[in-house]
Each structure stands twice: as structure tokens, then as C-alpha cells.
Amino acid sequence: xxxxxxxxxxxxxxxxxxxxxxxxxxxxxxxxxxxxxxxxxxxxxxxxxxxxxxxxxxxxxxxxxxxxxxxxxxxxxxxxxxxxxxxxxxxxxxxxxxxxxxxxxxxxxxxxxxxxxxxxxxxxxxxxxxxxxxxxxxxxxxxxxxxxxxxxxxxxxxxxxxxxxxxxxxxxxxxxxxxxxxxxxxxxxxxxxxx
Numbered sequence: 001x002x003x004x005x006x007x008x009x010x011x012x013x014x015x016x017x018x019x020x021x022x023x024x025x026x027x028x029x030x031x032x033x034x035x036x037x038x039x040x041x042x043x044x045x046x047x048x049x050x051x052x053x054x055x056x057x058x059x060x061x062x063x064x065x066x067x068x069x070x071x072x073x074x075x076x077x078x079x080x081x082x083x084x085x086x087x088x089x090x091x092x093x094x095x096x097x098x099x100x101x102x103x104x105x106x107x108x109x110x111x112x113x114x115x116x117x118x119x120x121x122x123x124x125x126x127x128x129x130x131x132x133x134x135x136x137x138x139x140x141x142x143x144x145x146x147x148x149x150x151x152x153x154x155x156x157x158x159x160x161x162x163x164x165x166x167x168x169x170x171x172x173x174x175x176x177x178x179x180x181x182x183x184x185x186x187x188x189x190x191x192x193x194x195x
Contacts, residue, residue: 002124003120003124003125003126003129004045004046004047004123004124004125004126004129004193005046005047005125005126005129005130005131005193006046006047006048006049006086006119006120006123006125006126006130006131007041007046007047007048007049007130007131007132007133007184007187008049008050008051008116008119008130008131008132008133008142008148009038009048009049009050009051009133009134009180010050010051010052010110010132010133010134010135010136010139010156011050011051011052011074011088011090012052012135012156013134013135013136013153013155013156013157013158014133014134014135014139014153014155014156014180015030015031015034015038015050015074015180016028016029016030016031016034016074017029017030017031017155017156018135018155018156018157021056021059021061021062022056022062022066022070023056023061023062023066025066025069025070025073028070028073028074030074030077031155031179031180033179033180033181034180035077035078035081035083036081036083036181037180037181037183037184038078038083038084038085039081039082039083040184040188041184041187041188042083042084043192044188044191044192044193045192045193046187046192046193047086047087047123047125048083048084048085048086049085049086049087049088049089049119049123049125050071050074050085050087050088050089051088051089051090051110051115051116051119051132051142052088052089052090052091053090053091053109053110053138054067054090054091054092055091055092055093055094055097055109057092057093057097057099057102058092058093058094058096058097058098058099058102058103059094059097059098059099060097060098060099064092067090067092071088071090074088075088086123087119087122087123089108089115089118089119090115091106091108091109091110091114091115093105093106093108093109094109110134110136110138110139110141110142111137111138111139111141111142111145112145113142113145113146116130116132116142116145116146116148117146120146127146127147127148128146128147128148129148130146130148130149131143131148131149131150131151131187132148132149132150132151133150133151133153133177133180133183133184133187134150134152134153135152135153135154135155135156135157135158135161136156136157136158136161137161137164137165137170139152140152140171140173141171143173143174144171149174149175149187149190150173150174150175151173151174151175151176151177151183151186151187152165152173152175152176152177153176153177153178153179153180153182153183154176154177154178154179155178155179155180158176162176
């Protein structure tokens, strides 16, 4: 099987509006251009994978069942709009969590690349030809970790994170966009799956 490039999208603050922890499905609200942006990636032949830290499970703020129901809702909205999300991966862990089975150091919590590596294996992804988009330093650190390009969006925590990057002279992302739509336009400038 030929490996394909993918776009790894952070969930909270990138695809849906950042709302502290999603503890109720009513809090899950997409940015206006999220589904259309995903459709553009689909049309370009790029796989679309959502990768999200959900430490609220380890902290006792929500259950894994709620996380899965939120993802089912997201997948349903995508289907209804004609968009396709090829996979959703989440990390429920946090080393300082209060819920025993989840209060661990793991290889899946961003910036560790475990979720990307799992998706690459399961979906046949060429990580070096892929892109990571998110609103946190932990998202954009994934790019260099797996040889992919990374874009920071100014939605969610993006503005504050960009200030932190600049004030602390941390590695800059490959691109900074106002939101998911701008990040997708930058990604498409590389020519999609045939680029």
C-alpha cells in the first residue's frame, strides 16, 4: 500500500471552539469554516486525522464515554456536510491526574508523537509528507518530532502561545494562520497529495 500524506488537526481551539474542558456536548461548537476546510483537504487527496489531548478524563472532569460521544457528534456533522474525517485519536492521560488508571506518563500525550505514529501505522500515512495544525506549542512540536510541517492557528490558545514562542525564543512553527481556513490554504499551496 502506498503511504499517503495526512493533515493532523488538533480538536479544541482548532476544529471546535476552545471552551475549557468539554464536559457537556452542548459545549461542542465548530468554527464556521472547519467543515469546509476539511472538505478542501479531502478534495486534495489528503487524509484528515484529528489528534487531541483529553486530560480532562485523567483529571476526573469527564469520562471516556463523553469524549467518544463528542467524536461521534463531530463525525456526524462532517458526514452531513459532505466532509470526511479519516480518524480521531485522543489521549486521556495526564501524569498529575486524579483518576488512577489515567494518571500516567504515556507516549500518546502531545507533544509525544504516539498518536501520530499509531495513525500512520493504521492508516498508511507518510509522516514526512504530512502536516500538523494546532493552537498550542505541544501541537506544533509534533511536526519536527516526525518530520512533518506544522502550522499554529491564532484561534483557541494560539495568540498566547505565539507570544510565549516569541518571548522565550522557542522554535517557530512553519506557518502561522488566523484559523483553520488559513492553515488549510497554506497546506494546499504544497499541491495536495500529489505535491
